[in-house]
Amino acid sequence: MAKKQSQSSQVRIISGQWRGRKLPIHDVEGLRPTTDRIKETVFNWLMADVRGARVLDCFAGSGSLSFEALSRYAEFAQLFELDKKAAKQLQQNLDTLKCDSAKVSQGDSLSLLKQVPEKPFDLIFLDPPFRKNLLEPSIKLLIENQWLTDEALIYVELESDATQLTVPQHWRLLKQKVAGQVDSRLYFHQSS
Numbered sequence: 277m278a279k280k281q282s283q284s285s286q287v288r289i290i291s292g293q294w295r296g297r298k299l300p301i302h303d304v305e306g307l308r309p310t311t312d313r314i315k316e317t318v319f320n321w322l323m324a325d326v327r328g329a330r331v332l333d334c335f336a337g338s339g340s341l342s343f344e345a346l347s348r349y350a351e352f353a354q355l356f357e358l359d360k361k362a363a364k365q366l367q368q369n370l371d372t373l374k375c376d377s378a379k380v381s382q383g384d385s386l387s388l389l390k391q392v393p394e395k396p397f398d399l400i401f402l403d404p405p406f407r408k409n410l411l412e413p414s415i416k417l418l419i420e421n422q423w424l425t426d427e428a429l430i431y432v433e434l435e436s437d438a439t440q441l442t443v444p445q446h447w448r449l450l451k452q453k454v455a456g457q458v459d460s461r462l463y464f465h466q467s468s
Contacts, residue, residue: 287340290316292347299369301338302361310340310403310433314453314460318431319344321451321462325399325429326350332397332423334385334414335404339366341431345399346375353378354397356385386410389417396425403433406457412442419444426467434459 286298290312310318318341319326327349333342336355346353355378357363363382370378381388385404400418404410411434418424429450434441436459443449443463451462 287338287343288312289343289347290319292344292349294343294347294373297347297373299339299343299372300365302359302365310338314433314455314458315340315344317453317455318460318462319348322399322429322431329398330354330395330425331399331401332356332393333401333403334389335402335410336366336380337362337403339369341401341403342378343369343373346373346378350399351377354393355380356388357382358384386413386417389414389421389423392421393423396428397423398425398428400424400428400430402430406435415443424465424467426465428465430463430465432461432463434461 285301285303287301289295289297326345329350331342331345331350331353333353333355336342336357339355342353342355355366357366357380360382363380366380402411402414404414411432436454436457438459446466447463448466449461450464453460
């Protein structure tokens with residue numbers, strides 16, 4: 277039983293420079309680290325697009341997606357996390373990895389997205405807590421405040437039983453996979 281608990285409070289990096297590394301995570305209400313199986317699918321989709329990318333992780337949580345992207349040589353990652361303990365853990369994990377190409381911002385993602393970034397991002401992870409209606413407001417702010425490069429990729433995770441998700445007309449759905457309670461989608465943003 278204790279072993280199970282310890283495994284559930286870690287994320288594993290699947291590939292890249294930190295392959296096999298396990299990083300501790302805080303048990304925070306609503307935190308659902310992306311499973312290895314889903315993460316493997318997502319990074320197979322993104323295989324040719326991660327190296328050199330600027331990554332924005334809007335609801336970082338465990339940092340699983342950002343750490344995987346950084347391990348696969350993303351240029352930079354910006355992680356937004358509301359929970360103070362989780363944000364502190366993200367920074368500690370970056371320090372453990374000796375990674376200085378990432379920044380953790382502790383705060384409400386919707387408030388943080390109201391700012392205009394210094395530089396837009398190539399790859400965006402939108403994996404908010406389920407059933408909080410955070411996806412569509414996040415998407416609206418990403419567009420309004422120019423967070424996206426002209427050909428950005430946006431990975432979205434939502435409840436598989438969600439009735440619908442409204443995205444901008446100029447976003448094209450590239451990939452979609454439903455596994456259990458999770459609907460994973462990859463969109464391509466073509467600047468309008």
